[in-house]
Amino acid sequence: MKKIAFIGAGNMARAIIIGLINSGVPASDIIIANPSPEKRLQLATEFGVHQTDNNNQATDFADIVVLSVKPHLICDVCVQLSDNCNISDKLFVSVAAGTTLAQIQQALNEPVPTVRVMPNTPAQLGLGMSGLFASPEVTAEQKAASNKLMSAVGKTIWLESEAKINDIIAVAGSAPAYFFLFMEAMETHAQSLGFNVQESRMLVQQTALGAAQMVEHNNVPISTLRENVTSQGGTTFAALAQLRKDGIEQMVSNAMTAAITRAEEMAKEG
Numbered sequence: 055m056k057k058i059a060f061i062g063a064g065n066m067a068r069a070i071i072i073g074l075i076n077s078g079v080p081a082s083d084i085i086i087a088n089p090s091p092e093k094r095l096q097l098a099t100e101f102g103v104h105q106t107d108n109n110n111q112a113t114d115f116a117d118i119v120v121l122s123v124k125p126h127l128i129c130d131v132c133v134q135l136s137d138n139c140n141i142s143d144k145l146f147v148s149v150a151a152g153t154t155l156a157q158i159q160q161a162l163n164e165p166v167p168t169v170r171v172m173p174n175t176p177a178q179l180g181l182g183m184s185g186l187f188a189s190p191e192v193t194a195e196q197k198a199a200s201n202k203l204m205s206a207v208g209k210t211i212w213l214e215s216e217a218k219i220n221d222i223i224a225v226a227g228s229a230p231a232y233f234f235l236f237m238e239a240m241e242t243h244a245q246s247l248g249f250n251v252q253e254s255r256m257l258v259q260q261t262a263l264g265a266a267q268m269v270e271h272n273n274v275p276i277s278t279l280r281e282n283v284t285s286q287g288g289t290t291f292a293a294l295a296q297l298r299k300d301g302i303e304q305m306v307s308n309a310m311t312a313a314i315t316r317a318e319e320m321a322k323e324g
Contacts, residue, residue, distance in 0.1 A: 056083070056199060059116030061109050061131055062123035063088035063097060066149050069178035070120065073207030075101050076180060087112035110138045118199060121148040121158070125320055128153045132161035141166055145196045147203065149173055151223055152320025155189045155216060167191040169200045172222040173207065174230055182208025185222030187215070220317040224310035232309065237262055 058074070060067040063086050075081060081102035087109045088094040098105040106112055113119050113135050123131050128150045135141060146168045148158055159165050169192055173184040184204040188197055197212075204210045213219060237258050244254035268279055284290045 056117035059112040063093035067122040077206035177207035
């Protein structure tokens, strides 16, 4: 693995750094740049990575520059790097939702090799799901390096068009929060049934974990797994019938569409 700079020390940068360290990437090959000290110093203390408040210094250190700042800041950061660093030999990897390759390369003032990635937060456990799309300038070696970067924190899928990044946001990038919201609702109702906080948490999280593991370890349609635990006229049948009556399929579809729409809006705002 080449040397890697993270510009920004938010949750996604942290998740990827944890995954890289856990996969065996030397801490000495990683640097984190962030203007405020708290997050970068915490990462340096926990994992031994380099840290700086200077984006230019981090970029000069690295072969791969991971842009993990908030979307509304990414173009300003790229302009700064273009003005102050030799970036012609760098690979840029962006994990910012809604910021297109064209916008990034325009801000960098040259068509440097750039890969857009949409990961998700389970990356910090090595269970991430990332969609990637490369600009035409990205070489086979750089594409492999990008894939290695993100494979260290989970599974990857290469996309046939940049527009599919927005679809990945809806299906994977934002999706852990959908499950968390559902689990929160179950946890709350479990408490209303008289289970204490610890019991409610354990009941919900173990059931969710078991369900996810059943999907992973059974090569059958998810619908088949659902049918296998649904006896006609039984308790599960009654619960699922109520969920459908309340419109769960349309709610999920609407939510995913809203995520895509917002990603498209963010690109236009950039």
